[in-house]
Amino acid sequence: MQYSSGDGGLGGQVEEAAYSPALPRDVSSPCVSCDVRTQAVCAVLSDEELNGLASLTQTNTYEVGDTLFFEGDTAGACFIVQGGALKLYKLLPDGRRQITGFLFKGDFLGMTPVEEYGYTAEVLEPVKACSLPSEKMQALVETYPKLSNRLLNLASMELAVAQEQMLLLGRKTAQERIASFLLWLSRRAEDRGESANPVRVPMSRGDMGDYLGLTVETVSRSITKLKTSGVITLKEGNRIEITDLDMIEAIAAGDGA
Amino acid sequence: MQYSSGDGGLGGQVEEAAYSPALPRDVSSPCVSCDVRTQAVCAVLSDEELNGLASLTQTNTYEVGDTLFFEGDTAGACFIVQGGALKLYKLLPDGRRQITGFLFKGDFLGMTPVEEYGYTAEVLEPVKACSLPSEKMQALVETYPKLSNRLLNLASMELAVAQEQMLLLGRKTAQERIASFLLWLSRRAEDRGESANPVRVPMSRGDMGDYLGLTVETVSRSITKLKTSGVITLKEGNRIEITDLDMIEAIAAGDGA
DNA sequence: CGGAAGATTGAAATTACTCAAAAGGTGTGG
DNA sequence: CCACACCTTTTGAGTAATTTCAATCTTCCG
Structure with a gap:
């Protein structure tokens, strides 16, 4: 624990x-x-x-x-x-x-x-x-x-984010959750003036799971699937490159495959 | 739809x-x-x-x-x-x-x-x-x-409620979600000066499902199970009586059976 | 280099979902 | 007031997505 x-x-x-x-x-x-x-x-x-x-x-x-x-x-x-x-x-x-x-x-x-x-x-x-x-x-x-x-x-902005997260937790598939999360991470990095595209992922798979309502294994499998289908590439230093932005956005929005 | x-x-x-x-x-x-x-x-x-x-x-x-x-x-x-x-x-x-x-x-x-x-x-x-x-x-x-x-x-209070809901959507079982929801409904009714115990449930099973990240059928089955185990009683007029408060609170908290 | 923690992969189990049908309620019009 | 139609709820059976358990592989530090 x-x-x-x-x-x-x-x-x-x-x-x-x-x-x-x-x-x-x-x-x-x-x-x-x-x-x-x-x-x-x-x-x-x-x-x-x-x-x-x-x-x-x-x-x-x-x-x-x-x-x-x-x-x-x-x-x-x-x-x-x-x-x-x-x-x-x-x-x-x-x-x-x-x-x-x-x-x-x-x-x-x-x-x-x-x-x-x-x-x-x-x-x-x-x-x-x-x-x-x-x-x-x-x-x-x-x-x-x-x-x-x-x-x-x-507080209002936080609340809007929280509502978006409820939609994610209540209604999105594992794949969609991961896609949404990676996009969110990337946009936040951009806001801070850091690299948005190869985006640094500072949290463990376990933390991602606990944020997205999934288990470590499901997080790992979903990421592997995104990688295999050519949407993202795993780079060294815990960084992920989004290689097909349109696709990952479609998946995140629930409009994907 | x-x-x-x-x-x-x-x-x-x-x-x-x-x-x-x-x-x-x-x-x-x-x-x-x-x-x-x-x-x-x-x-x-x-x-x-x-x-x-x-x-x-x-x-x-x-x-x-x-x-x-x-x-x-x-x-x-x-x-x-x-x-x-x-x-x-x-x-x-x-x-x-x-x-x-x-x-x-x-x-x-x-x-x-x-x-x-x-x-x-x-x-x-x-x-x-x-x-x-x-x-x-x-x-x-x-x-x-x-x-x-x-x-x-x-806004701060809403945010706290939203975070509680994330916990529910991300980590609670169907049973726990229903129990949490009924308690919340009951407490809110009390705040408004309405009956807290036989609590009126003004929304459909479908709406409950869409709030709790479940399907209609799962909502119905979970309610039936709570009823069968003697924790609640369904009354006429879309009202539900909580017959075992300690139990429903334990279930809602994730400390149940 | 070795050990520990994190990540990935595999196989089986489980929860909740989907599809389908029956039962229960409600409101309308005859 | 009853009958019918419609809608919601419940129940059943099979399915699918995710979890669980287990093992292997990788990475990161000391």
Whole structure:
């Protein structure tokens, strides 16, 4: 069974928000010069506002297998991913697992309408993330209406993705699920400015299965079938090349063979 | 195939927001005295704010099979359900259907982060709903920060429900799905102040299947099995009585037999 | 180089699906 | 009020997709 390892919470290596004095003057706070500033939640905040924010946040790094938090934990903070990859999942008592999402650079997590986290967040590839205590976040939302608008927008987009995933889980065949997933991975990579076509696949077959409602074996067989029919090619370094885009799109849409 | 009938859009019977002059003075606007005012989005608005709102909204009624809008339509308005029941669904090109949610009194729908609706909204039981043009909604959100907070909260709750549904669709057995669904229906009925235990089931077996990722036959067989094992009893009027709450909860949680 | 984890492939088992028919309900019109 | 037609639900039998169990192969690290 794959219960997560890791330090069980906020135990990454702490990297103080305070800055080295050797940096240029105009970079008055780490948030202002943050890598993901333009994509993340904070995109709507001005330089001055970000300066205030910096003192409330803490940037940590996490290793593969670490968890930012567990399903059921009291929600203490929310996070912005600055780099790396995470998987979010829910478990059934007997260990069956459903991954509800994969997160990358710029993504936001940890907001919950209730007091407890609704899923576990586990590191897939070494993560750098900044965290903000829930109360501070709450206060910020009250202070800056545009932040709440931004979060509403993000939540709405997440919801649309979740509904698309319901369609996939409820009604698509194994083949269609894999095709949809590879296309999604490719588009997300493109959004991040990474290679869309030979697309890097940072998760295991098991993780793919737990995301798509399939077993490892079915994932493997479906991928083999796509490979055999010339739709994709497996490249070294866990990368997959889409060799017939029209075909894989047709399959993903449920219009395939 | 069950493509929806109906008038294809905003064609319900219009009931003007203007009020009959015979009503008490203090009820200055229909929104202030609205049935669902305390549950719906508008719960966060004051009387004065609601007065302004009333002139922007229109209340319509819709018959069974009508659609408020179709997946892919340009989003023109959002809606608050004042009574009745709706199903929201997405279709694959070959007609496979996934219901993403059932909506009841007090629920809100029609907000989208993109220009098009992401699902079709079809009437299950005669609906009374008020609608608000998308631009007006957008303007309201900008004007009243608390409204955007409220919407964020609603979206977060919806998202949590969607993630729970992913777990159900990806990892639960037919039996577990039915048990989970009946419990959910029962709890929602309770929230609305209706009978939670003999719970009314307003949707067909087919709709249940399209929500739970099952076929009609599997839904029917699973219900029969729950009935046979004494967990539920089918009552007249499409109602189901939960006769062994502990058991159905255990099954729903994946901890059953 | 060796060992462990992940991925693939094969064969058998199972769950849910498909096709088909009967039973139960509901509403309409005679 | 009954009869008929239509639609939904249930039940049955066979099928198919995916899972399960098992073995082999590959990759990645130490």
